[in-house]
């Protein structure tokens with residue numbers, strides 16, 4: 100029997116990702132969903148600044164990196180296939196595409212000798228050419244999207260610990276709109292640009308029709324089988340298990356149930372993949388990317404932020420190389436730290452892209468409307484975390500599963516603010532350049548002490564004091580975006 104990876108997930112959001120019964124989960128999700136809706140109503144001048152994605156020292160990438168069947172090529176071939184099948188829908192996703200970014204990519208594809216070599220990077224640098232837009236094809240069995248002009252991984256080379264030039268892949272159930280899948284892929288590409296292109300990323304999005312869900316499971320399992328990861332039959336059995344909290348099939352059954360209820364709840368997770376040298380994501384329907392679903396019109400910008408959150412888990416996983424499940428689990432460390440950093444980094448990226456006028460404007464025309472409001476989002480997170488900490492009578496150290504403050508708001512939102520606080524005090528490069536850069540060689544407690552100059556217990560006390568300050572003082576440490 101295979102151990103299927105670590106589960107780091109985002110239930111939209113809150114509590115569960117692990118414990119709790121199914122019905123408890125559903126209740127929590129509905130509540131959270133209400134909160135998400137109310138959050139989006141308020142306004143705050145998005146303001147200025149820009150260039151979030153920018154920089155990108157392309158130097159890092161190309162040279163040493165991988166190996167691996169450079170032939171890959173799914174990308175280039177795309178066009179022919181897509182025009183036929185996708186006809187009406189392609190436009191949004193692919194049109195803008197072809198022209199601009201293509202140029203850089205082929206260079207990457209070329210070189211490349213045989214095997215995986217490559218010095219593991221210490222600092223997780225920015226990656227090289229990442230396309231601006233995804234191209235999508237309807238393969239019949241599923242929809243597949245990847246960066247325009249970028250190669251996709253073939254085989255199962257070990258890319259952990261590096262940045263690379265392969266495109267993240269969004270693989271979506273065939274009952275979903277191709278533009279929804281394109282929005283998922285575009286969000287993955289932005290995240291790759293921002294935090295480094297790690298991989299290999301396989302992001303599976305389940306839909307509401309059972310036959311389409313079964314087909315996507317077959318696509319997943321055929322890949323595992325072809326890449327000598329897992330036998331097809333065992334993969335299909337395990338991935339189709341029901342009831343199960345985290346089988347692939349459960350993301351479909353949850354989606355179908357939520358649609359029937361008219362609830363825009365969602366669940367998605369980084370479900371391991373180290374043993375297969377990939378990052379295995381599964382998601383329920385991101386309703387905000389397709390407003391034709393009758394679930395109360397959630398905005399697509401929230402789903403973009405969610406994809407960013409998930410991608411950041413891949414960045415975290417990319418920072419430690421062991422294949423040992425227990426070691427990986429230990430290095431993901433406290434729930435507040437892993438989920439809080441993913442939550443905060445995702446919010447920050449969404450906020451910056453909004454300020455640059457990019458986030459909402461690049462959604463396809465079928466996505467739910469509504470801007471992303473960084474300050475409001477962060478204020479809501481802070482208020483909810485404070486309320487939960489008052490209720491539970493504990494602090495960040497109690498937000499692990501089974502702890503007395505084991506709630507989504509305490510762990511995710513409290514954790515997000517813990518990272519706001521740490522960043523304000525120590526600088527915005529410490530998380531990546533010190534903590535995650537040293538995590539492979541160190542225990543997380545030591546990496547934390549190295550990064551932040553104190554033990555985590557000392558930090559808990561300090562952060563508790565911060566939570567008792569007046570709101571205006573707390574909000575004043577948010578970075579301007």
Ligand SMILES: [Zn+2]
Nearest residue numbers: 107108109438
């Ligand atoms: Zn998460």
